[in-house]
Amino acid sequence: MTSTASTLPLQYDFSLRQHNTFGIDAVAHAYLPVTSVQTLHAFRRASDLSGLPRLVLGGGSNLVLTQDFAGLVLHMCNRGLEIVGDDADATYVRAAAGESWHGLVQWTLAQGLGGLENLSLIPGSVGAAPIQNIGAYGIELQDRFHALTAIDIDTGEILTLDRAACAFGYRDSVFKHDLRDRAVVLDVTLALPKRWQPNLRYADVAQELDARGLQAPTARDVSDAVIAIRTRKLPDPALIGNAGSFFKNPIVPAAQRDALLAQHPQLVSYLQPDQNFKLAAGWLIDQCGWKGKTLGAAGIYEKQALVLVNRGDATGQDIVRLAQAVQADVMARFGVALEPEPIFI
Ligand SMILES: Cc1cc2nc3c(=O)[nH]c(=O)nc-3n(C[C@H](O)[C@H](O)[C@H](O)COP(=O)(O)OP(=O)(O)OC[C@H]3O[C@@H](n4cnc5c(N)ncnc54)[C@H](O)[C@@H]3O)c2cc1C
Numbered sequence: 001m002t003s004t005a006s007t008l009p010l011q012y013d014f015s016l017r018q019h020n021t022f023g024i025d026a027v028a029h030a031y032l033p034v035t036s037v038q039t040l041h042a043f044r045r046a047s048d049l050s051g052l053p054r055l056v057l058g059g060g061s062n063l064v065l066t067q068d069f070a071g072l073v074l075h076m077c078n079r080g081l082e083i084v085g086d087d088a089d090a091t092y093v094r095a096a097a098g099e100s101w102h103g104l105v106q107w108t109l110a111q112g113l114g115g116l117e118n119l120s121l122i123p124g125s126v127g128a129a130p131i132q133n134i135g136a137y138g139i140e141l142q143d144r145f146h147a148l149t150a151i152d153i154d155t156g157e158i159l160t161l162d163r164a165a166c167a168f169g170y171r172d173s174v175f176k177h178d179l180r181d182r183a184v185v186l187d188v189t190l191a192l193p194k195r196w197q198p199n200l201r202y203a204d205v206a207q208e209l210d211a212r213g214l215q216a217p218t219a220r221d222v223s224d225a226v227i228a229i230r231t232r233k234l235p236d237p238a239l240i241g242n243a244g245s246f247f248k249n250p251i252v253p254a255a256q257r258d259a260l261l262a263q264h265p266q267l268v269s270y271l272q273p274d275q276n277f278k279l280a281a282g283w284l285i286d287q288c289g290w291k292g293k294t295l296g297a298a299g300i301y302e303k304q305a306l307v308l309v310n311r312g313d314a315t316g317q318d319i320v321r322l323a324q325a326v327q328a329d330v331m332a333r334f335g336v337a338l339e340p341e342p343i344f345i
Contacts, residue, residue: 097127
């Protein structure tokens with residue numbers, strides 16, 4: 001059965017400024033808060049909306065809005081956090097896509113469940129976490145992922161995807177490839193380990209805990225340490241518009257890394273399981289002299305060269321120009337291509 005958009009709580013000419021952490025002032029033709037899967041079924045039946053381009057929006061913390069959006073924004077606002085079961089190895093927690101990621105981490109800690117603490121304070125929604133397989137301080141979403149539910153917005157089919165089906169990679173998943181623009185994540189189920197051990201692989205975290213005199217830290221202690229480190233290092237989007245790390249750390253073959261190391265003995269690189277090397281993008285950008293620089297109304301954060309910031313009224317085009325200038329300099333100096341992490345709209 002078809003119906004019209006008039007039955008839906010749509011808003012037109014909707015400003016997205018408050019809905020992207022860069023604080024870019026772009027306008028969406030139409031905006032629909034999605035509080036349940038029923039809203040999405042109703043949207044699919046509304047024949048007058050079917051031809052519009054769509055953007056699924058969470059917290060807008062991984063987006064560059066390069067212009068106004070001449071389509072419909074589906075803003076995931078569904079809520080719900082629950083423990084759905086356990087077995088000998090794990091406790092299973094399900095969270096709705098519209099929940100805040102950091103809110104989920106804090107809620108699990110309040111339930112006495114460890115496992116997500118290294119991912120504290122990552123902005124954005126639960127539903128977006130699988131899209132780029134969020135990661136920080138030695139843990140990625142895939143390490144705690146059990147399954148998710150999504151709707152295929154083209155067919156209305158409800159999909160259940162396990163870890164293998166999500167094809168997680170470094171800041172990558174099936175949602176950036178085969179299921180791009182089709183799957184809307186409705187909820188995510190995580191498996192939190194019964195035999196919890198702190199993950200202190202990152203020296204920063206170990207040092208912070210040491211400085212606090214915590215030899216046998218709890219999951220809450222690790223979360224507090226991660227929050228303190230992130231607060232020191234990264235700009236708060238409420239104060240300075242940004243999307244976190246703007247470029248992925250490039251992965252290069254061993255021969256290229258060796259050649260670079262011969263020319264630049266300070267090169268920061270990490271051996272990968274497949275024998276390639278991950279280079280620290282922030283170091284490459286810093287070497288090109290970009291840290292703290294400004295171009296138009298966009299700039300590079302003073303404390304971390306990997307973070308592009310809005311210095312005031314930056315447009316999406318200001319961000320794009322700066323990103324391209326940085327990419328060109330890194331390519332000219334090191335012969336390395338930097339790939340942006342955020343999605344350009
Ligand atoms: C200060 C700062 C620090 C950050 N630190 C990290 C970090 O340490 N590690 C890290 O991995 N990332 C980090 N990020 C990036 C960002 O927080 C994550 O990518 C986050 O998962 C994005 O969530 P979001 O809800 O804001 O997504 P949005 O920006 O709203 O959307 C991002 C993409 O996901 C899609 N999407 C969103 N929700 C859904 C859904 N329910 N179903 C289908 N598609 C959906 C959107 O269409 C878009 O393509 C940081 C960002 C900032 C601003």
